[in-house]
Amino acid sequence: MKRARKPSESRRPKLVTHLSGSDWVALRRFSPDLAAPRPSLVHDHASAVLYLEGSATFWMQGLYTLGPGDLLLVPPGAQHYAVSASGARALGISLSLSRVPAAARDSLAAAFDGVRRGACASRRLGREACKSLERLFLDLERELASASAVRDVAVDAYVSLVSVAILRARDGLEAANRTPSSPLVARALELVHRRASSGISLRDVAAHLARSPAHVASLVKDATGETVVGWITRARMSECRRLLGSTDESIEAVAARCGFASPSHFHRAFKRAHGVAPGAWRRAHRSS
The missing domain is CATH 1.10.10.60 (Homeodomain-like)
Incomplete structure (x- = not known):
């Protein structure tokens, strides 16, 4: 897969961060209808996005056509942009890989690094795996908003479970549609x-x-x-x-x-x- 050409100074991609202060993980909800490509972005964190409804076309070292059940991994520093979307609804996690609990940290970092080196960035999850990951995302979202004394412990636990789900998707499931051309x-x-x-x-x-x-x-x-x-x-x-x-x-x-x-x-x-x-x-x- 051919890598993105380095943009000119006037077209340098926008650097985006969803993490601030002591935060190292965040949940995002996406519901775009996009008629024209958005400007190129670069994140300073890793992101994993689970598509639940609709369809979207996404460019990152190649063109991806995404739909319900597709899990997309976006490594830190990878130039990318949304090309189009129609009725798309998705949940995404953004996280600093250095703060992921130790048991999953190296394997998860390797998964994102593989994408950065040219591996397919998307996987199609089965119905049950998709539902399970969606529940984990929603549970993690609730814990992040909680003021509980055990919030940090719970967040670590849910991030570990999400990491396992991502690694299982990477290792054994059908690749989503990345256009051969x-x-x-x-x-x-x-x-x-x-x-x-x-x-x-x-x-x-x-x-x-x-x-x-x-x-x-x-x-x-x-x-x-x-x-x-x-x-x-x-x-x-x-x-x-x-x-x-x-x-x-x-x-x-x-x-x-x-x-x-x-x-x-x-x-x-x-x-x-x-x-x-x-x-x-x-x-x-x-x-x-």
Whole structure:
């Protein structure tokens, strides 16, 4: 699996931490509907995410298509981003590996290190294993919120049990769907995400990858269920919404910055995607 290229200084991935102070473990809930790729992130901790509902596409050294029962491991320092999500609901644990109870620490660190070195980052759990891990996550969440005198002991115990579940998933269960053509598809989506506002086209993406437009179009469609043009439109519209909602730039300036040939072209494309004109969308979201 081809590794991510080092981003330029202007595109350096955002460093994110969910742990602070004396905390070394945290539980997170995810429920995204994502229409365009999010910026690249790098965590300073290890994360394990259990998908419970819906579907998601995730890029980390390759493209992963994830659904109910899939467990995803994200090592510390691994560049990654969410490409898309539809009705996705997930539970995730973030933890400092150096603080994991000693009995599980080395094995768990080795599992995350294996992913960092190129091993498949996802595993598909059976129904009972998925339910069991979900219960452990929820029990751990309750203990983390507790003021009990034995909170720290209970947290250590639950983290140990979660670690065992992760290790069992790594060692014996079916790998989730990582697209065989993921290096090329990931490079295509990365380019689209980076240059969507510059008027990039399918032909530009194909030229960058030294492949024919038809070949790239087929690969991306088969891997993600969306066309290259569709991904370009999603990414451009995401930037349009950001500029309309967070700046006072004119509609004409937003159109130009997002790569549209004219304000009228932008107006038609935006209304087709959102059902309202850009100005109406801005007024509604500024007043809400």
